[in-house]
Amino acid sequence: MAVKLYQQQDSGNCYKVRLVLAHLGEDFEIVDINANDGSTRTAEYRAINPNGKVPLLAFDDGRTLAESNAIALYLAHGSRFLPDDPWRLAKVHEWLFFEQYSHEPAIAVRRSLAIYPERAAQATRERMDRLLAAGNQALEVMAATLADRDWLAPGGPTVADFCLYAYTHMAGEGGFDLNPFPPVERWLERVSSLPGHVELDWRPG
Ligand SMILES: N[C@@H](CCC(=O)N[C@@H](CS)C(=O)NCC(=O)O)C(=O)O
Structure with missing residues (x-):
C-alpha cells in the first residue's frame, strides 16, 4: 500500500519516521510541509491532521496516523525492531x-x-x-x-x-x-x- 509522509526535513520527530522506514526498507513518498510558518495549521492540513503537526503518515485508502512514536510502533509491527515478548x-x-x-x-x-x-x-x-x-x-x-x-x-x-x-x-x-x-x-x-x-x-x- 502506498504511503505518504507529511514532514519537515529538519524535524527530529519526522526523522524518526524516515529512519524506521529506512531500516524496514519500505518505499514512501515525502510531502514537505513547513511546521514553522503556519502551514500545518491551515484548514486544509487540519482536515487530515486535526492536531496540526508533522509527522503524519497517510495511506492511499484515506487512513492517517499522527504522533511519531505511534507511527514508529505501527510501521515496525512484526519486524525485528519490535519485540513480541x-x-x-x-x-x-x-x-x-x-x-x-x-x-x-x-x-x-x-x-x-x-x-x-x-x-x-x-x-x-x-x-x-x-x-x-x-x-x-x-x-x-x-x-x-x-x-x-x-x-x-x-x-x-x-x-x-x-x-x-x-x-x-x-x-x-x-x-x-x-x-x-x-x-x-x-x-x-x-x-x-x-x-x-x-x-x-x-x-x-
Ligand atoms: N508529539 C508529536 C510532536 C510533533 C511536533 O511537535 N511536530 C512539530 C515539528 S517537530 C510541528 O509540527 N510543529 C508545528 C506546530 O505545532 O504548529 C510527535 O511526536 O509527532
Whole structure:
C-alpha cells in the first residue's frame, strides 16, 4: 500500500519516521510541509491532521496516523525492531513514553529555540536554563541504562533506539554537551553504524 509522509526535513520527530522506514526498507513518498510558518495549521492540513503537526503518515485508502512514536510502533509491527515478548515490548514503550515526556520537551524544544530565528524571542535565559537542566537529566537516565547494555530496550536494537536517537544525536544544536555521557556517545555510534542507517540530511544554516 502506498504511503505518504507529511514532514519537515529538519524535524527530529519526522526523522524518526524516515529512519524506521529506512531500516524496514519500505518505499514512501515525502510531502514537505513547513511546521514553522503556519502551514500545518491551515484548514486544509487540519482536515487530515486535526492536531496540526508533522509527522503524519497517510495511506492511499484515506487512513492517517499522527504522533511519531505511534507511527514508529505501527510501521515496525512484526519486524525485528519490535519485540513480541511482552516484557521487552513494554520496555520499548517505556522508552517511547519517556522520550515524549522527559526528553523531547527539553532537548528538542531547546534545539528549536536555539536554531530557529523566529523562536529566538521565546528563548529567555530562565527557560533555556530550565530546559538544559531537564535535558541533562534525561541524558543521565539514558547513560545509566546504556552503561551496562548496548541498546535501550533489552535484547537488540528496536524502534526505541531509533526514536531516541533522533533528538539525542542533534542535542549539540540545542547547546547540550554529550561528553559527560560516554555511554550515550557510544550508543549513538552504535545506532548510526547499523546497516540501513540514514542521516538526518540537514544541518542548521
Ligand atoms: N508529539 C508529536 C510532536 C510533533 C511536533 O511537535 N511536530 C512539530 C515539528 S517537530 C510541528 O509540527 N510543529 C508545528 C506546530 O505545532 O504548529 C510527535 O511526536 O509527532
